[in-house]
Amino acid sequence: MPRLPLLNTRDSVPPEDRPVFDAIIECRGAVTAPVALLLHAPETALQAAKLGAYFRSGANLPPDVFELAIITTAREFGCEFVWAAHAEAAVNAGVPREVVDAIGARGETAGFPHRYRIVAEYTRSIVRDHRVEQPVFDAMRDEFGERGLTDVTALTGFYLLLACALIANDMELPAGRPGFPERTGS
Incomplete structure (x- = not known):
């Protein structure tokens, strides 16, 4: 069990942070570890999810x-x-x-x-x-x-x-x- 709870469902996220959760879902399709841990700092999680999406689809790497x-x-x-x-x-x-x-x-x-x-x-x-x-x-x-x-x-x-x-x-x-x-x- 991680030291901080995984914020991997919409209901686990405070209401004021749900727009960030929704944006991560849109970006990644799901919220899983480690992004579910980073959601304790919502903007950090969102930026990490965006960067991860870039690496998966936009990076110039085979x-x-x-x-x-x-x-x-x-x-x-x-x-x-x-x-x-x-x-x-x-x-x-x-x-x-x-x-x-x-x-x-x-x-x-x-x-x-x-x-x-x-x-x-x-x-x-x-x-x-x-x-x-x-x-x-x-x-x-x-x-x-x-x-x-x-x-x-x-x-x-x-x-x-x-x-x-x-x-x-x-x-x-x-x-x-x-x-x-x-x-x-x-």
């Missing part, structure tokens, strides 16, 4: 890159909830299972296909190292262009925001979803 950046962010930041919600989506988007498993185990990226290695190293640099070395930055820009690089950077920050809300509220894993695999290296 689905496999999108999901790989999310699971790498989740793993490096230690947010099992986001990992559990996106690991299988990454496979379904075309990321090889071996890549997903290696990210989950914080394993090496040397054997990854080129584009996945670049995304994983770039995202790890941001989250784990708090610094992106010039060769990593250049490889990311060369592969995805300035817009793709910027979208991955912003997507990483967005999922850090969501992970903070989930971790601070001690949100449990979704039912039936596995957490991180055992660590094998790094």
Whole structure:
């Protein structure tokens, strides 16, 4: 049970905040964690929902890159909830299972296909190292262009925001979803 209640039904939201709830429904189709936690600050939740909608439909990122950046962010930041919600989506988007498993185990990226290695190293640099070395930055820009690089950077920050809300509220894993695999290296 999360520390703050999930505000995931219209009746759970104070009447003065229901227009925000309705706008989130219009934007996302549903109010689920972590947005249901962010609704304790309604405008924050609304802006997060809008940014999430942009990433899902307007970002210049292929689905496999999108999901790989999310699971790498989740793993490096230690947010099992986001990992559990996106690991299988990454496979379904075309990321090889071996890549997903290696990210989950914080394993090496040397054997990854080129584009996945670049995304994983770039995202790890941001989250784990708090610094992106010039060769990593250049490889990311060369592969995805300035817009793709910027979208991955912003997507990483967005999922850090969501992970903070989930971790601070001690949100449990979704039912039936596995957490991180055992660590094998790094």
